[in-house]
Amino acid sequence: MALIHTARDVVAPDYSPKLETVLQTAEFDRPTLVVDTDIVAENFRALKRGLGDAAVHYAVKANPHPEIIARLHAEGCGFDAASRGEIELCLAQGIRPRNISFGNTIKRERDIAFAHQAGITLFAADAEEELHKIAGAAPGARVYIRVIVEPNGADWPLTRKFGCAAERVQPLMQLALDLGLEPVGLSFHVGSQTRYAHMWSDTLAQVARIWHDACDAGFDLTLLNIGGGFPGYYGDEIDGAEPYAADVMAQVRALFGPEPQIMAEPGRSLVANAGAIAAEVLLVSRKSDTDLHRWVYLDIGRFSGLAETEGEAIRYQFETPHDGEETGPCILAGPSCDSVDVLYEKRPMPLPLSLAAGDRVIIRGCGAYTSTYSSVGFNGFPPLDVRVI
C-alpha cells in the first residue's frame, strides 16, 4: 500500500477499497484493466481547484471509455478530440459541441466538415494546408496555432511532429484571417509527464514572447491552450495535482496577464492512477545455467496494452502475491512470438523468487494509454479487456 508522497507531501488518491476488492477477488479470463471513475472524478476536482478559471478539456485519447467520458462530463469537464471517432463518442454522451475542441493538428478534411456540421467551432492548426482545409470545411471557425517549444526535461519530450516555429505564427494567423477564419490564440505542449510545475517556466516564457509579439503586431489573441503534460504517478516523485496546477496557473497569469481565456488538456493525469491491470504470469525461466536473472512472461505485453513500455519509457509498478519475499532481477516480457515484445530488459525488475506461472500480477497506474493502444488481435490474443467500476 505505497501511498504517494509528493514533493509537497500531498497524497494522491491512489487506492480505493472498491478497486482493490475487484483487483484481488474478481475472476478474469484475460488481462483486464479495471478503472475506478471515483478516482477520475477526484483527480479532476483536484486539478480544477488548482487551475481555477481555466477551461479543462479532457484529452479523450488517454482513455475514451464511455463511462469515463460520462463521469467527467457530469463533473463539468470539457473534451478535446483527436479524431471524428472521439467526437462521435463525446456527442453520444450528450456533450455539447461547444465543450468539444478538435485539437489534432492533422485532420482529414471530411472529418473537419463533420465536426463543423456537428457544431464544433474550435480547431488546432500548425500549417498552411491545414488552415486551407479548415477554411474550406468549417468556414469562420476559431483556430489556435500550435507552436513548437524547446524541450524542458519532461520524461517524454515531444518531437517536432506537432507545431510550427515561432516565425511562422504570424504568417499563419494572417492566412487564417485572409481565409475568413478567427485566429484566437496559441497552443503548445510542455512535454508528456512533466513532473514538476517549475519545469513549465522556460516553456511558458518562450510562448509568452510569441504571444506578445503577435499581440504587438495587431492580432487579437484571447485564448491560450496550455495543453497537457500534467504527470501521472509511475514510481517517481511528482507534485500533487492541485498545487502543481495552481503553480502553473500563477506562472501563466504572471506572463500573459489576467485577460486571456486559459484552456488545458489533461489526459494522463486524470486517469493514470484510476486504473490497474490484472494480469497473469505465464512462465518463469532461466535461459542458461549461469544467468543471474530470470525471464518472466506475462499474458500482457507491448501489443496488448503496455505500448508505453517502448524504450522502457513508462515504468509501471507491479504487485504479486509474493511481495515481501526475497527478490531477484527479472526481464519482463509479453506473451507474443514477437522478439520486441519485451517490457523491461535494460533495467531488470526485482520480483519475488517464488513467482510462478498462474500467479496474478497487478500492474498499477494503467488508466491512461493502455486499452486503446491494444492491438486488435496480434498473435491471436484478444484486446485488453476493460471493466469500469
Next chain:
Amino acid sequence: MALIHTARDVVAPDYSPKLETVLQTAEFDRPTLVVDTDIVAENFRALKRGLGDAAVHYAVKANPHPEIIARLHAEGCGFDAASRGEIELCLAQGIRPRNISFGNTIKRERDIAFAHQAGITLFAADAEEELHKIAGAAPGARVYIRVIVEPNGADWPLTRKFGCAAERVQPLMQLALDLGLEPVGLSFHVGSQTRYAHMWSDTLAQVARIWHDACDAGFDLTLLNIGGGFPGYYGDEIDGAEPYAADVMAQVRALFGPEPQIMAEPGRSLVANAGAIAAEVLLVSRKSDTDLHRWVYLDIGRFSGLAETEGEAIRYQFETPHDGEETGPCILAGPSCDSVDVLYEKRPMPLPLSLAAGDRVIIRGCGAYTSTYSSVGFNGFPPLDVRVI
C-alpha cells in the same frame, strides 16, 4: 512497376492486375490493406518447390485473415499457431489438428489443455516450467526444444526472448521424458528477414552440434523445425523463394542427414508482397521557413498498422499519383496525436514536391504484420481495414 531482380535474377510475383485494379480504382473510407490470395498461393508453391519434403506450417500470426488461411489450406499448407485464438481460427477453417502446431514457447496452461483436447499433439518449449505445464495439460504430447542461436546478420536479429542455451537442451529433454512427454527434436529461429540463404550456414552449424550431441547422448530426435526467417521484399535485394529454400534445405540435409523430418514456419515470405495498403495524405507542411524537408502526415501510422516501422526497421515502398516528378526529402508520420507515431525520420524519404492532402498513397509489401498490429482505436481511429481479393 519495379520488378524485383534478386541475386539470382529471379523475379518475385509482386504485382497482379487484380490487385492493381483495386488499389487504383476502389473507394476506401479509411486505410485499407488489400491482399491477393493468388500471390499468397504462388509464394507457397515456390517455397514448397524449394523446400521439397519439408512440412510447411504457415505462421498464422503473419496474417490470420480467414481467407488466407483457407487458401493456404487448399494448397496443402500446415499451420503454426501462437495462441488459442489462432488454433480456433484454423479449426474453424476445417484444418485437421495434426496439421497444426502450437509453436509459442509461452503458453497459458488452459490454452495447452484446449489444444490437447482439440487433438493437437506438437508443442514448443524452452523451459522447465513450460514442460511441466505441457505434461499436466497435454499428457504424452510431442515437444521440440527451442534453442538460442547467435545472431547471423539478419535484418531483425532475434533477442534472447525465445529459446534456451545449448547446455539446457539435454536436461530439458530428459525432463520431458521423465514427465511422460515425447521430446522429438529441436527448433530455432534464424532471425527475421534473413535475406540470403548463405546467411543460414553458421546458425545451422550451431544447431547441428546441439542435435548430434543429443543424439549421441541417446535421445531419439526425429524432427528439426527450422522456423521462419524467409524474407519478404522491402526494397533491398533478396534471394528468390525457390532457390533460397532449396539452398537452405541442401545445407540442412548436409548437416543433419536424410532421416529427420524437416518442418518450416514461413510467415512474412508467404504474404508480405501479396498485400498493399491504400492510404491517404492528410497534410504536407514545413515546420519553419528554413527547413529543407517537409513533414508528410498519412492517415495510417505506427498504431494503425505500420508497427514494423518502429526503429525504422522495415522500410516500406511508397507510390504516389505524382511519381516521376521532382522529389524532396520527407519525414513521414501517422495521424495520431502521439509524438512517437513517426514512420521515417532518421532516413527521410524522397517524395514528389507536388504531394498534397487528399492524394492516395499505395504502400507496398504490407501483407505481413500489419492488420493485427493495428490498435483497436488509438486516438479514435478505427483499425486497419482488410479486403481480400
